[in-house]
Amino acid sequence: MKLSTLMPYxxxxxxxxxxxxxxxxxxxxxxWIPEVYTFDAVSQxxxxxxxxxxxxxxxxxxxxxxxxxxxxxMTAASIDALSGGRFVLGLGASGPQVIEGWHGIAYxxxxxxxxxxxxVCRTVWRGGxxxxxxxxxxxxxxxxxxxGLGKPLRLINPMARERIPIYIASLGPKNVTMTAEIADGxxxxxxxxxxxxxxxxxxxxxxLAKRDPKLGDLEIVAGGLAAICRPDEAVAIxxxxxxxxxxxxxxxxxxxxxxxxxxxxxxxxxPAAETIQDLYLSGKKREAEAAIPDEFLEATLxxxxxxxxxxxxxAYRASGVTRLDVAPGGADPLDTVRRIRSLVA
Numbered sequence: 001m002k003l004s005t006l007m008p009y010x011x012x013x014x015x016x017x018x019x020x021x022x023x024x025x026x027x028x029x030x031x032w033i034p035e036v037y038t039f040d041a042v043s044q045x046x047x048x049x050x051x052x053x054x055x056x057x058x059x060x061x062x063x064x065x066x067x068x069x070x071x072x073x074m075t076a077a078s079i080d081a082l083s084g085g086r087f088v089l090g091l092g093a094s095g096p097q098v099i100e101g102w103h104g105i106a107y108x109x110x111x112x113x114x115x116x117x118x119x120v121c122r123t124v125w126r127g128g129x130x131x132x133x134x135x136x137x138x139x140x141x142x143x144x145x146x147x148g149l150g151k152p153l154r155l156i157n158p159m160a161r162e163r164i165p166i167y168i169a170s171l172g173p174k175n176v177t178m179t180a181e182i183a184d185g186x187x188x189x190x191x192x193x194x195x196x197x198x199x200x201x202x203x204x205x206x207x208l209a210k211r212d213p214k215l216g217d218l219e220i221v222a223g224g225l226a227a228i229c230r231p232d233e234a235v236a237i238x239x240x241x242x243x244x245x246x247x248x249x250x251x252x253x254x255x256x257x258x259x260x261x262x263x264x265x266x267x268x269x270x271p272a273a274e275t276i277q278d279l280y281l282s283g284k285k286r287e288a289e290a291a292i293p294d295e296f297l298e299a300t301l302x303x304x305x306x307x308x309x310x311x312x313x314x315a316y317r318a319s320g321v322t323r324l325d326v327a328p329g330g331a332d333p334l335d336t337v338r339r340i341r342s343l344v345a
Contacts, residue, residue: 001313001344002323003337004030004221006060009038016044017051024055026334027341030323032060032090037102042075049083058088061169061187063098064113065105069120069137070130074155077125081160090187091117092169095253111174112136118166118182125162129154167221171259173203180207180218185323190245190260191222192267192300193312193319199266222316223325226302226309228339234304237329238297242289245297249273250280250288269293302326302340310343 005028007016020031033048035041041059048057057079062072072089080087093099093110100107116134123130129152132139140150167185170176179186180203188200208218227237248260255277264273272293279288302312302324316324324344328336 001317001321002029003027003341003344004032004056004058004223004323004325005327005337006032006034006325009034009036013039013044013047017047020048020055021051022334023328023337024052026337028055028337030056030058030088032058032325034060035062036094036098042079045079045087046082049079049086052083052086054086056086056088057083058167059090061090061092061094063094063103064091064110064117065094065099065107066103069117069132070124070139072117073121073124076121076164077155077157077159080164081157083160085160088165088167088185089121090167090169092187093175095259096257097253109136111178114168114175115178115182118168121164121166124155125159125164127154127159127162165219167219171263173200176200176203177207180204181210182207182215183218184215185219185221187221190248190263190300191224191316191321192296193222193315193321194299195267196319199263217322219323220321221323221325222321224301224327226326226328226336226340227330228306228309228336229303229330231305231308234298234308235294237303238294238301240329241297241301242292243285245292246276246280246285246288249292250276250285255281267296269296272296303329306339306343309340313340313344 005023007020023031033041033044041062045057045059076087076089091114093114096107099105113136116137120130120132120137120139123132130139131152140152165184167187168179168183169187170179171188225241229237249264252258252260258277261273261277272291275291276288279291302309313324326337326340330336
C-alpha cells in the first residue's frame with residue numbers, strides 16, 4: 001500500500017514545494033496538487049518536478065472544462081517529461097459553482113466530456129495524428145465551423161513514456177462506473193471503508209466488467225486526516241476536519257445540486273445531511289460542523305493510537321484501497337508520515 005497526500009491550496013507555492021521535499025524524505029510516495037480558483041496546479045507541478053527526485057506528482061484535480069483535451073494531453077506530457085515519468089494526471093468535472101462561476105463555462109455533459117478527454121489524451125500520447133469525432137469535441141474542427149484549414153496533427157516532442165496514468169475523481173453512480181471502466185485510478189472523497197461497497201460496489205463492478213485488461217487493476221486512493229495520538233486526544237484532533245467537511249456537505253453547490261451531500265445521504269446519514277446543509281446555507285457554520293456525526297469522523301479519519309490506526313488501515317485495504325491518502329497532523333506531521341509508513345509496510 002502506497003502513501004499519498006493532497007497538498008493544501010491557497011498557500012505560498014514555494015512553501016508548498018519545501019513541504020513536499022520534506023514529505024518525500026519522510027516516505028510519502030505521491031503528492032497531489034489541487035486546482036480550484038487558486039494558483040494553477042500546472043505551474044506548481046512543473047516546479048515540483050525539478051525539486052523532487054522520487055515521488056510521483058499528480059494533479060488533484062485538473063477540471064475537464066478549463067482546458068481543451070489536447071492541451072490537457074500536452075500539459076501531462078510536459079510534466080511527465082520534466083519529472084522523468086513521475087506524473088499522474090488527475091481529472092475531474094469539479095462542479096457548477098466553480099466551472100460556471102469562475103471559468104464562465106456551462107457545466108454540461110460531465111460524463112461524456114470526461115470520457116472524450118481521456119480518449120484524446122491517450123491518442124495524443126500514442127504519437128499518432130489526432131482525429132476525434134465525438135459529441136462534445138471534434139478534432140480537427142470541421143471546415144464548416146472554422147476556416148477549413150485545420151488538419152490532423154501529432155505531438156512533436158518525444159514522450160517520456162507512452163502511457164501516463166489517469167485518475168478520475170468521481171462520486172455519482174454513472175461517473176464511478178465510467179471511472180472503473182476507463183481510468184487507471186479512482187479518487188473518491190469522504191470515503192467510508194465499511195460503507196463503500198454498499199454505495200459504490202455495484203457501480204464499480206459494472207465498470208470493471210467492461211474494463212480493458214491492458215489497463216491493469218484499478219488503483220483506489222482514499223484516506224483522510226492522520227495523527228497518532230492518545231485515545232483521549234483523538235476527538236479534539238478529529239474536530240479539525242469538521243470545517244472542511246461541513247463546507248462540502250453543507251455549502252458546496254446548492255440545495256438539490258450538491259454531490260457531497262448526496263453521497264452523505266447514500267451513506268445513510270440522510271437526517272444529518274439535511275441538517276448540515278440547512279444550517280450551513282443559513283450561515284450557521286459552527287452549528288453545521290457540530291452536526292457532523294462523530295461516527296463518520298471516526299470511521300473516515302486515521303486519528304488514534306497505533307492499534308486504532310492499524311485497524312483502520314486494514315479496513316481501507318480490505319475495501320480495495322491501494323493508495324492510502326493521509327493529511328498528516330499531530331505535533332510532528334513528518335513523524336506521523338514515518339510512523340504510518342511503517343504501519344502500511
